[in-house]
Amino acid sequence: MLKRMLIIYNPVAGQRKFQKLMPVAEQILGDAGYDVTLIPTTEEAKSATKIAKQGAKDGFEVIVAAGGDGTVNDVVNGLMQVATPPIFGVLPVGTTNDFARALQMAKDPIDALNIMAARNTVAVDVGKANNDYFINNAAGGKITEITYAVKESLKNKIGRLAYLFSGISMLPKLAPKKVTVTHDEGVFEGEILLLFGSLTNSVGGMEQLCPPAVFNDGKMDLLLLKKVSPAKLLKLLASIKSGAHLESEDVVYVRTKKVQITCKTSLNISYDGVYGGETPYELEVLPEKLQVLADAKRIQHRLHN
Template identity: 80%
Template sequence: MLKRMLIIYNPVAGQRKFHKLMPVAEQILEDAGFDVTLIPTTEQVKSATKIAKQGVLDGFEIIVAAGGDGTVNDVINGLMQAPSQPSFGVLPVGTTNDFARALGMAKDPIEALHIIASGKAVKVDVGRANDEYFINNAAGGKITEITYAVKESMKNKIGRLAYLVSGIKLLPKLAPKQVKITHDNGVFEGKILLLFATLTNSVGGMEKLCPPAILNDGYMDLLILKKVSPAKLLKLLAAIKNGSHLQSQDVVYVRTKQAQIECDTSLNISYDGVYGGETPYKLEVLPEKLVILADVTRIQHRLQK
């Protein structure tokens, strides 16, 4: 009996990349023994979340998100809101594809389709941020706004450069925030520029932001950047290339299963690049909550031994 697969795709992601691939994708997956249904997202807020949740109720055994990190996050939230979770797949056809990078998915969508078709899978952690879910990271601070403020039209026009352009515009507006962050190892209180609570090593296209991160160890890696001068900030950003930023006295790095974030004014939080509201925020890890299709040989070093 054919396995039922639902592909939820963003029709405008990555310069409409999946739309061009659709006939090939269907053929590859049907040849591999899947009964494939394709449903596009719409401009309605969280349309992919609703489609994914209904897909679970309709009995699909595998649900695939074809798009960028925003599409992946919306689908994850739909799966986690459902009474049970089918296997999940990621087809990276967005602009940055952070989670797909962390998962070791091939950059070439055709190769990624073959990985999905193989049926090999691994269990990974899922994060919860208040009542929402994330699969890659939660972040706070002014500079993180570029992940959800960049327009789709701009990303389609200049690709990942859209984030760089927006980031340069935001630099003069960076202002430290007084926060209190409670985690398993204690409490941090002070002024910060930004923070990341990440489940993977890949954030904003940077695969060395958190090299120690493991996909299924039940922990999030919490990085807190203290208040620093613009010059020191640029040095720290440069240090990310080799991972030496984690040793800086201006960076707090801890592994924790939960974190509570409070701010004296307001601090915007995003998860997987999607706007998530303002503090206070409670973050926690749900260990090995989701089965994800992946080539395990590519990510052995990112899995708990």
């Protein structure tokens, strides 16, 4: 039986990569028994959210986000506005593709299309951030602003280097924020440079920041980087590759179902690289809330049995 699939694509993501792939995508997915409808996002804010919500109401059984992490987030927020969300799919044609990378789908869009064509799914947790949703991570701190401050035109010109250049320019501006963070294991009060509440192991293209993360165990990996000197910060960043940063006295690392964040001044929060506003914030994990097209064998070590 044909399954109705809606592909919501960002026409400018990844140097317009999807438009080049469109004929191949329709061929592979059509041969796999999908009745494919394609709708582009627009410049209107949250257009993908509105399209996804309407698509779910119109009875599409599968809705795919073709773009980067911002498009993925917008589509997820649309799906979460219906009582029973359709199956979700990700075609990684953006700049960083964190969620698709975590699903082991990010290196080659053709590979991702073939995984979707197999029609296998896994259940994944979804995060709730106040009244919005995220599927990869929520983050706070000055350096995280690069994820939503980098212009689309610059990303299209130089790809992931855009984040590197923006990150270097922000290093002198890094300032600690005094926060109170309440989680399942207790309360942290003090100054931090960074905060991550992650549902997967892939953050900003790094796959070792939260290496124990599991897709469907009902918990997020909460990581707080305390106030440190620039030299110590660079040393900590260098230790991420080995995972040694999780043992540092300058890092708080816990696994938790809920997090409450307050700040005496203000702390910007982003989720899946999208600006989400300022504290106070409450983060919560919604267990196995979405079915996602994926190859379970590739990510078996990240699934809770």
